[in-house]
Each structure stands twice: as structure tokens, then as C-alpha cells.
Amino acid sequence: MNKRSKEPSAKVLARQEKIKGVALELFLTKGYTKTSLSDIIKISGGSYSNIYTAYKNKEGLFFEILNDVCKRHFELLNSKIKESESERLEDILYHFGLTYVAIFNQVQTITFGKIIYSQVYSEDKNLEEWIKNNEKNFAHNILVSCFKNQKEDYFKANAEKLATLFCTMLREPHHTLNILIDTKAMSKKEQKEHVNFVVELFFKWG
Numbered sequence: 001m002n003k004r005s006k007e008p009s010a011k012v013l014a015r016q017e018k019i020k021g022v023a024l025e026l027f028l029t030k031g032y033t034k035t036s037l038s039d040i041i042k043i044s045g046g047s048y049s050n051i052y053t054a055y056k057n058k059e060g061l062f063f064e065i066l067n068d069v070c071k072r073h074f075e076l077l078n079s080k081i082k083e084s085e086s087e088r089l090e091d092i093l094y095h096f097g098l099t100y101v102a103i104f105n106q107v108q109t110i111t112f113g114k115i116i117y118s119q120v121y122s123e124d125k126n127l128e129e130w131i132k133n134n135e136k137n138f139a140h141n142i143l144v145s146c147f148k149n150q151k152e153d154y155f156k157a158n159a160e161k162l163a164t165l166f167c168t169m170l171r172e173p174h175h176t177l178n179i180l181i182d183t184k185a186m187s188k189k190e191q192k193e194h195v196n197f198v199v200e201l202f203f204k205w206g
Contacts, residue, residue: 037057
């Protein structure tokens, strides 16, 4: 049996990207609940069959879009660390932090957070399954490698915990408040001050 026959054609892939692009725009502007498959089909030129075959339903389409967003953020954060051209952990964390905080202050990220909190979670545990399948693309994994590459045994032994803690300190409570009660996103100046504070506090513990 020819395996190539199972691979989507360029035309099919292009149509899927168009559907995802339209769905993303509608989710961000109209909200997840108010966006229907018929809205997406009307604008994208796709069909119910296209969506059901590729994504099963609207929720599956949303998670596929979320996959793409997470991968883009992961690649961006990775590239920013490389751009720092420094081997000092403080510098690495600072460059990572600036990009990470900027991402979580974007309207798109906040809106996706609202959808995840209020619309997508269900007893079917689809969100739980998505997290398990995509954890490799979560930003803290980038820092795990950085901590493991340090000379100090403490960083190596606690790489996972330190990476998760650092990301949480950067993100919270601002991101959750943005999602739940629509607090104002941080300005660029506030983001920079927050990253400086977290990096300094992180190293004072040592």
C-alpha cells in the first residue's frame, strides 16, 4: 500500500490553513461560543466535510489552532535565547523573560486563555489530553535545558522545578487577572520592570 496516498495534497493543506486562519480570526473577534462552523465555512470557502475530516468538530479545530500558536511561541522564545549570545544564566533568563511576558500580554494570548477557561473545558477531558500531547512545546522546556547546562549541581538537579517556577513568576498573577476580570495588560515599560524584578528576585534566593 502506498503511504504517499495518505498524505494530504498541497491543495488540501492550503485549504486547511485557510480554514484555520479564518477560524482564528473569528474566535478572536466574535468569541468561541458565538463562532459557528457555518461562519467559518462561509468565509473560508471550505465545507463541513473538510472540517469534520481534518478536525472532527469546532473544538478539534480550536485545539489545532492552539497547537500552531504554541509552536510559534516556542520557536520565538528559542530564537530569542540564541540571539542573546550570552552564556550567563541571568542574561538568558532576562531575554527569555522579556519575550515570554510580551507574549502573555498579547490580546491573542489573553483571548485564548478566556476560551480555555470558560468555553473549551469539558467532562470529555479534551483539554487534559491536549496538554499531555503538547507539553513538549510548552515554554518552560526551553529553560529546563538551560538550567541543566549550568555548572552548579543545584540548577541541574532542580531544572524542571526552577523552569516552571520562573515562568509562573513571570506570568502570574497578571495573566490570570487579564483573563478573569479584564485587568489592563502591562505596558512595555511595566513588562521590562517586571522581568527585571523577577530575574533579580530569582537570583537573590541563591
